[in-house]
Amino acid sequence: MFEGLRKKFSEVIKGFVKKEEQSAEQQVEPPKQEPGPAVQIRPKAEAKKEEPKAVQRVEKPVQAPKPQVQEVHKSAPKQDAKTEKPTTREKKEDMVKVSLVTKVKKAVFGSVVLSDAEIERLLSSLKVSMLESDVAFDVADNFIGDLGTRLKGKRIESRSINDEVVSEVRRALLDTLQKGSPGFSFDERVRSGGGEPFVILFLGPNGTGKTTTIAKIASRLKKGGVSSVISASDTFRAAAIEQMEHHANRIGVPIIKSVYGADPASIAFDAVAYARARKVDVVLIDSAGRQETNPSLIREMEKMVRVAKPSMIIFVGESTAGNAIANQIVEFGRHMKIDGIVLTKLDCDAKGGGALSISHLTGIPILFFGVGEGYDALVDYTPEFIADAILPKAE
Ligand SMILES: Nc1nc2c(ncn2[C@@H]2O[C@H](COP(=O)(O)OP(=O)(O)OP(=O)(O)O)[C@@H](O)[C@H]2O)c(=O)[nH]1
Ligand SMILES: [Mg+2]
Structure with missing residues (x-):
């Protein structure tokens, strides 16, 4: 009974959770070369010295999800206001710095925002699993739409990514299936x-x-x-x-x-x-x-x-x-x-x-x-x- 779907869902969710947990670990651990106080935004020259490692990590779409950047812009208006209109390069460097700040914020709060790109991959794999198990296209579509809304931008405790993701998948599934309920006893x-x-x-x-x-x-x-x-x-x-x-x-x-x-x-x-x-x-x-x-x-x-x-x-x-x-x-x-x-x-x-x-x-x-x-x-x-x-x- 539902063995096919159970196995596929389990594999897809496990893969997603594993990636997100690894990404969260990197985000939560402050980078080695800048312990404690380096949290503060530093002069450009200093940031530039450590740029190669930080830039690589941040620029990867998976490790630099949109919400991080959005969050940063909210918290960094003071510095921006003082300076003249930044060049593209300066903007990029600011993003890097801000991202480092965000990482440490996450260390404090112990929570992460799931990567949009990985969520898209998860949704697409779940949809394929459903279609392979003879679920009607509209039903799979409905479920995926609901789940996407639930996961995108969601802040999750980094220790409980698996539980949170499984419970959101369950809620989206219940919502979709509710539409088929008799509505009477x-x-x-x-x-x-x-x-x-x-x-x-x-x-x-x-x-x-x-x-x-x-x-x-x-x-x-x-x-x-x-x-x-x-x-x-x-x-x-x-x-x-x-x-x-x-x-x-x-x-x-x-x-x-x-x-x-x-x-x-x-x-x-x-x-x-x-x-x-x-x-x-x-x-x-x-x-x-x-x-x-x-x-x-x-x-x-x-x-x-x-x-x-x-x-x-x-x-x-x-x-x-x-x-x-x-x-x-x-x-x-x-x-x-x-x-x-x-x-x-x-x-x-x-x-x-x-x-x-x-x-x-x-x-x-x-x-x-x-x-x-x-x-x-x-x-x-x-x-x-x-x-x-x-x-x-x-x-
Ligand atoms: N495994 C399993 N077998 C079932 C289930 N329901 C019925 N069967 C079996 O399916 C076979 C056919 O069941 P019937 O109840 O005779 O089916 P029917 O629709 O009345 O068949 P006709 O009268 O010939 O059209 C029997 O061997 C049942 O035991 C079920 O939910 N699971
Ligand atoms: Mg009969």
Whole structure:
């Protein structure tokens, strides 16, 4: 689950932090040839003597980030005011002197400003890592933009560069993922029927995990004290009814079933009637796997929607299908309103790009992740779950 992103993020962040820590060490340690008092701005001639070493370090873009120079101009107006308009060379020398002052200031405050050039490199490497893991371009872009704003010009304690950078990456990731959050609680929503059963129709391509997800949700509802009945409305695939029945029996929830070839919509209708009569809270309707491109199967599904009048339609897609799921959802969405997504088999998906992108691409929230075959292997979509899985622990 997200192994690819975790590894890449870890490598990229480590590389960045290492460079920044080295740079901070150089900045924090006062140069050897000018101990203590040399902090003060000295006459040009003296500065010139030591120029080669200082100039080399300061002029490197990485070691002389913009903020240092800006900071310097703020603190050096007195000297400038006294002198006549400086020549370019004088300006350069002033920058060198000022930079030395800044270095010592940093020694006092123990903090550094990250290099803009290195931040750009970090952002670009993280973006490539995301794209390689199938994260949609817009999502990667959004994340990088947010992270750039957070890091640029940020003053960081030189001892905690790693922790600060990791936590800013995490915050940017959470912000980006927040946009895909459902904004409602599934458990509360299913209880909102007001005496009427809450009817959920599950649909999606073949073999994505619809039947297993229904079993997981029935088990979860039961544990939470919510009653449910299952409609075995896949009358198409061999053994589909027995499979659903096996799960229902193991979990201990009623199932309404018929024979192969029977009308799936009428079984769903019977299940809703059963729930109404017995005051069952939730109806979970299974359906045969179908491609969004098959018109007769789509018509059958439309009939189910008309007859069972679901309170919620959930699309079940396989995480490994990546962003192709978004196209499937858009196609299904032309015929019925999809309210939520369950992304299964995340445990088998080393990339996980779809998990980060599908809500952005479709505007439909992911409700749950399937993370295994057991009944408990269903987790709520939360930005924190993804961030925890992707980000290296701070060392
Ligand atoms: N590893 C893993 N396997 C899963 C997950 N969800 C479902 N599966 C497995 O995927 C296979 C297909 O699951 P089903 O629930 O039968 O899928 P379906 O969508 O109902 O399939 P059809 O009815 O044929 O369209 C089964 O072997 C499940 O155990 C998951 O989150 N992780
Ligand atoms: Mg099935």
